[in-house]
Amino acid sequence: MTGAVGGVVADNSCVVRRLLFALIAAVSFAAMMPTKADAQFLANCVGTPGVSITCTNFGVEPADFPPGPPTVNFDFSAINFGTAQNVTINTAVTGNALVNNFNTALDLTADAVGTGNATVLNSNQAGNLFARTDSGTATVTNAGVGASANSILARTDLGGNAVSNNSGTIATDIDTITFGRGNATTNNSGTVLGKVTTHTFSDGNATLTNTGKITGNILTRVEGVGNAATYNYGSARSIATQA
Numbered sequence: 619m620t621g622a623v624g625g626v627v628a629d630n631s632c633v634v635r636r637l638l639f640a641l642i643a644a645v646s647f648a649a650m651m652p653t654k655a656d657a658q659f660l661a662n663c664v665g666t667p668g669v670s671i672t673c674t675n676f677g678v679e680p681a682d683f684p685p686g687p688p689t690v691n692f693d694f695s696a697i698n699f700g701t702a703q704n705v706t707i708n709t710a711v712t713g714n715a716l717v718n719n720f721n722t723a724l725d726l727t728a729d730a731v732g733t734g735n736a737t738v739l740n741s742n743q744a745g746n747l748f749a750r751t752d753s754g755t756a757t758v759t760n761a762g763v764g765a766s767a768n769s770i771l772a773r774t775d776l777g778g779n780a781v782s783n784n785s786g787t788i789a790t791d792i793d794t795i796t797f798g799r800g801n802a803t804t805n806n807s808g809t810v811l812g813k814v815t816t817h818t819f820s821d822g823n824a825t826l827t828n829t830g831k832i833t834g835n836i837l838t839r840v841e842g843v844g845n846a847a848t849y850n851y852g853s854a855r856s857i858a859t860q861a
Contacts, residue, residue, distance in 0.1 A: 668692050675700045688731060689713050698723050704745075709734050714754070719744050726767075730754055740786075741765050753777040753798075760786045760808070769793075769812075774800050782816075784808045784830075791815070791834070796822055801844075806830045806852075813837070814854075818844055824861075828852045 665671035670693040679702040688708035695716040696705050702723040707715040708731070715728040718739040726744050728736040730751040738749045741762040748771045749756040756772045758781070765786030772780040773795045782794040782804045791812040794802045797819045804816040804826045813834035816826045821842035828836065832854040839860045840846040846861040 671695070672697065674698075675702055677701075679703060688729075693734075709736075715749075715751075728756075730756075740767055744768075747771070749773070749780075750775070751778055753800075755779045755781065757781045757783070759783040760788060762786060765808075771795075772802075774798070779803070779822075781805075784810065788812070793817075794824075795819070799842075801825070806832065810834070815839075818842065823847070825849075828854060 663671055663673040672695040674697045677700045688710040690710045691712045693714040694707050694709050696707050697718045698705055699720050704725045705717050705723050706727040707717050708729050709715040711732040712734055714734045715730045715736045717726045717728045719726055720741055722743045724745040726738045726740060727748045728738050730736040732752055733754050735754040736749040736751040736756045738747045738758045740747055740760045742765060744767045746769045747758045747760060747767050749758045750773045753776045755778055756774050758770045758772045760767050760770060767788055769790045770782050770788055770792040772782045774780050776798045778800045780794045780796050780802045782792050784792060784806045785808045787808055788810045792804060792810055792814045794804045794816045796802045799821045801823045802816045802818050804814060806828045807830045809830055810832045814832050815837045816824045817839045818824045819841050821844055823844045824838050824840045824846045826836060826838045827849045829851045831852055834855055836848060836854045836857045838846045838848045846859050848857055848859045850857055
């Protein structure tokens with residue numbers, strides 16, 4: 619419905635859309651309001667719903683954080699300087715997801731449903747490192763002297779690139795995988811006690827560069843159109859490059 623007020627045309631549908639967007643943003647942020655176990659962590663959230671939010675933990679967090687459904691169309695980050703259980707960030711449509719661990723945590727997960735980027739960074743002690751996106755870029759980086767994790771998985775499902783970087787220690791495997799087009803890239807200058815797989819399942823290039831130590835096997839594989847390349851300047855049990 620439109621009407622003229624003082625010579626100005628008012629479009630009520632536009633006002634309704636703005637109010638609806640504000641309500642969605644408020645509900646997304648309200649979903650992150652703390653339970654008793656999460657209060658310490660969520661007390662350190664800063665930012666603006668609908669734009670970007672960063673939550674930081676400095677103490678001991680006994681539960682998964684932050685809670686709540688995926689944020690919609692804005693960036694969400696979790697930074698851990700303390701001791702944490704699982705750290706999981708979920709975003710949707712266009713939002714970017716970032717998890718950054720500077721101390722001790724269990725599994726670190728960044729999941730972006732849509733075109734947003736998913737990034738997991740670890741510079742100390744953590745469990746499994748997992749970054750996944752539909753069609754953005756999924757990046758996992760385990761870096762720094764003393765940085766260790768159980769495994770790395772960087773994955774895209776509907777297109778987009780996947781990147782795994784390791785200069786620390788990985789107790790099991792590194793998997794860098796793309797489905798539905800996109801390049802897969804693995805860079806290792808640290809120690810991997812398992813295997814390293816770099817695999818594109820539907821077009822795209824697969825590239826692995828190793829200047830460190832890989833106890834298990836290296837597999838660099840392309841299915842569809844693309845190039846497979848393995849550059850080994852370190853050590854590995856065996857190397858297979860397939861296109």
